[in-house]
Amino acid sequence: MLSKFVAAAALAGAVVTAPAAAFDKPQTTYKVFQFPQDRIPRIDGEFSDWDMVPESYVVGQDQMTDQDGGHHNPDKTLNIRVKVGWVKGLNRLYFLYEAKDDYWDFSLPGLHNDTFEVVVDADLTGGPLIDVQHQDIWKPEWVGQRASKTDPRVPGSLTHWYSHGVQAQNYHIMTPHKDKDWAMAWGSPTWIKNFPFANAAQSYKFTPGQSGTYRLEFYITPFDHADPEGPERSVESKLREDALIALGWIVIDYDDVKTDAKNGFWSLSTQRPMFGLASDLPLFKLMPIENAKLEARWSWKVVDMDRRLVAFHDDSVGKATGWHWDFGDGTSSTEQHPIHAFAKPGSFVTILDVTGPDGTSRRSKVWDVQLR
Known part of the structure; x- marks a missing residue:
């Protein structure tokens, strides 16, 4: 285990x-x-x-x-x-x-x-x-099945069957x-x-x-x-x-x-x-995609809505060596996975530009990031 x-x-x-x-x-x-x-x-x-x-x-x-x-x-x-x-x-x-x-x-x-x-x-x-060939080591609690009135140690009981x-x-x-x-x-x-x-x-x-x-x-x-x-x-x-x-x-x-x-x-x-x-x-x-061309991709998640704190994650395909984030509120970052606090509520156009040996790529998301 x-x-x-x-x-x-x-x-x-x-x-x-x-x-x-x-x-x-x-x-x-x-x-x-x-x-x-x-x-x-x-x-x-x-x-x-x-x-x-x-x-x-x-x-x-x-x-x-x-x-x-x-x-x-x-x-x-x-x-x-x-x-x-x-x-x-x-x-x-x-x-x-x-x-x-x-x-x-x-x-x-x-x-x-x-x-x-x-x-x-x-x-x-x-x-x-x-359970076949493993009755000596079978422990139903390992997989967290529901309780049963039948004996879980007995092969063929309801609880035992439930684990298979x-x-x-x-x-x-x-x-x-x-x-x-x-x-x-x-x-x-x-x-x-x-x-x-x-x-x-x-x-x-x-x-x-x-x-x-x-x-x-x-x-x-x-x-x-x-x-x-x-x-x-x-x-x-x-x-x-x-x-x-x-x-x-x-x-x-x-x-x-x-x-x-x-x-x-x-x-x-x-x-x-x-x-x-x-x-x-x-x-x-x-495995990653083999011989993938550089393509900017990213995702985001609200960490704290009260502080409008958002974690951004670079999901780009291909080999990226540089990142530039435009958060759409007048601020930016060159970190790969930045965490950013928005000063005001709103709906933002956020852009990621990535660079690498194969060139550059951009991915913008229109109003995906919406904060109250």
């Missing part, structure tokens, strides 16, 4: 750097590509939106551990590629999953289905999210999904797999038992608290540039519809129980 200080910092909106040793692969941080806001991927089964993502962002099967689970000999027939993206201002993670397999198993209506299983813990709380998938989420994605939901949200808040909190589109040309290439694009919304009673009682994870999130996936490969034996169980984590223990997840960094 993270310290109370780190958790409090996350709630306050700070960019949190997790102690890497608390998660899997402490020497490795994977990257999440930032899409520009005018090039958000469309979930339509046409994958050209992803062409702009460099190969350096691809997580291949060479990064995954063959867990196998003792079922059969490790499956050597898979070829897996994954890209992950995000868009600044949207609390969504976008995925492109590509897999080649010699035998696609998806004819049965239940859980027996070739699977891409994604687990996300965006606020780095760590700890168990599913609340503080971190597991998406058991069917590949392909045919005549069934695209994913099983493993836990009590099953609504997280539904639009607008998630969406998916796939492409394939094979039938069950055949070989071929499968492609899937989708997005999910990570939650600090995904309440079983619905989104109205839930808290989305706030995705911020340069922040770390815990994220991982498993590929389960079935090759025999007559049994539940798996021919392959591949995990991005070195720890097989990562599907239910967020502390076993690797870390990903939400």
